[in-house]
Amino acid sequence: MSVSRTQVAIVGAGPAGLLLGALLAKAGIASVILEQRSAEYVLGRIRAGVLEQIAVDLLDEAGVGARLHREGLVDDGFLLVFGGRVQRIDLHALTGKRVVVYGQTEVTRDLMDHRAGAGLPTVYEAEDVALHDIESGRPWISYRKDGVEQRLDCDFIAGCDGFHGVSRTSIPASVLRTFEKVYPFGWLGLLADVAPISHEIAYVNHTRGFALASLRSPTRSRYYVQCALSDRVEDWSDDAFWAEFRARLPDELAAKLVTGPSIEKSIAPLRSFVAEPMRHGRLFLAGDAAHIVPPTGAKGLNLAAGDVGLLAQALAEHYRGSDAGIDDYSRRALARVWKAERFSWWFTTMMHRFPDEGEFAERMQRAELDYLTSSRAMQTAVAENYVGLPL
Ligand code: APR
Numbered sequence: 001m002s003v004s005r006t007q008v009a010i011v012g013a014g015p016a017g018l019l020l021g022a023l024l025a026k027a028g029i030a031s032v033i034l035e036q037r038s039a040e041y042v043l044g045r046i047r048a049g050v051l052e053q054i055a056v057d058l059l060d061e062a063g064v065g066a067r068l069h070r071e072g073l074v075d076d077g078f079l080l081v082f083g084g085r086v087q088r089i090d091l092h093a094l095t096g097k098r099v100v101v102y103g104q105t106e107v108t109r110d111l112m113d114h115r116a117g118a119g120l121p122t123v124y125e126a127e128d129v130a131l132h133d134i135e136s137g138r139p140w141i142s143y144r145k146d147g148v149e150q151r152l153d154c155d156f157i158a159g160c161d162g163f164h165g166v167s168r169t170s171i172p173a174s175v176l177r178t179f180e181k182v183y184p185f186g187w188l189g190l191l192a193d194v195a196p197i198s199h200e201i202a203y204v205n206h207t208r209g210f211a212l213a214s215l216r217s218p219t220r221s222r223y224y225v226q227c228a229l230s231d232r233v234e235d236w237s238d239d240a241f242w243a244e245f246r247a248r249l250p251d252e253l254a255a256k257l258v259t260g261p262s263i264e265k266s267i268a269p270l271r272s273f274v275a276e277p278m279r280h281g282r283l284f285l286a287g288d289a290a291h292i293v294p295p296t297g298a299k300g301l302n303l304a305a306g307d308v309g310l311l312a313q314a315l316a317e318h319y320r321g322s323d324a325g326i327d328d329y330s331r332r333a334l335a336r337v338w339k340a341e342r343f344s345w346w347f348t349t350m351m352h353r354f355p356d357e358g359e360f361a362e363r364m365q366r367a368e369l370d371y372l373t374s375s376r377a378m379q380t381a382v383a384e385n386y387v388g389l390p391l
């Protein structure tokens with residue numbers, strides 16, 4: 001077995017792991033990232049594309065924000081569409097903040113390029129990663145690379161390996177508590193090189209189901225329709241998608257719709273999930289390894305960034321002699337996670353069709369939307385959550 005050592009071993013080279021590695025490097029802390037897939041596979045994942053100011057600031061702090069500022073689309077607001085009406089939520093007027101529309105794939109690419117450019121070690125296609133002695137002061141990780149067994153000794157392990165990773169399940173079942181809600185529908189997403197119907201993201205509550213109009217650039221659109229959990233992506237031709245998407249748009253937006261061949265099409269389930277605690281011994285969880293939100297509020301990447309910002313600061317404090325930050329990490333991270341879980345659950349519940357919950361639920365949605373359009377106080381509450389609550 002080949003043995004090596006680092007200060008912080010990071011499992012997972014998604015946005016959380018890569019951003020943590022970049023922030024640790026800036027603090028002079030060594031890390032090794034172990035990723036089970038290839039870099040190409042990681043970059044092939046199409047995910048959401050809205051960054052809160054906190055995420056932008058952390059990317060800037062990590063020295064990774066240049067392309068984001070060149071190519072990201074800054075939005076002052078977003079659109080709520082229901083009953084054939086379009087209601088704009090003016091984020092900047094209500095909160096003084098904005099959001100940046102910039103694909104998660106591009107964030108991941110920028111972070112990968114930064115890490116490679118700095119010569120920092122990332123082991124792709126690391127097999128059978130397993131965590132050991134996380135309750136001791138000398139944790140270590142075993143894995144296999146090119147058929148050779150490896151051992152990585154470290155001071156700390158950051159579990160940034162997503163919902164299906166090994167880190168969360170390395171916490172003893174007697175310690176770990178999980179909370180979950182699975183939604184009775186999915187999102188069918190389509191990416192196409194067509195001009196978007198709006199430069200501000202539009203969320204649609206329609207009797208046929210939820211729809212979302214987002215974008216990646218002035219020439220690339222990202223659209224979604226709520227679909228049945230039983231649907232398979234092969235059930236949906238491009239024409240079927242465009243017809244359904246158009247049917248859920250109000251006339252003023254449908255008139256702007258440009259269709260074209262999909263360059264990506266996929267169905268994602270929706271769930272709310274939180275694991276507590278986010279720290280056990282020398283293991284810290286960050287990002288999807290610890291929590292999942294329905295994508296309605298675009299909080300997934302932003303929560304991962306917030307976790308990593310807190311964790312990088314806490315680890316830097318440890319190496320400067322204080323464990324106050326790492327001892328408080330789980331509490332602080334979870335306080336923000338649960339508020340984002342609430343907002344994402346509320347927004348999902350307000351905007352989607354729940355066929356099994358009958359007409360009363362539909363009336364509650366309409367009352368909520370009517371109140372939202374008539375109340376600056378409610379709009380401010382929604383805007384504060386959408387632009388991101390403080391760390
Ligand atoms: N060993 C090594 N790597 C692993 C393992 C394992 N056993 N299991 C999973 N991984 C890797 C995955 O291949 C993936 O590249 O960990 C990475 C986790 O990345 P993400 O799932 O993207 O999670 P995270 O970095 O927390 O980013 C959260 O990404 O999934 C979206 O919606 C989510 O926007 C949110 C953001």
Ligand code: PHB
Nearest residue numbers: 048049214295296297298
């Ligand atoms: C996206 O651009 O993919 C996107 C935007 C906003 C959301 C979810 C997804 O709420």
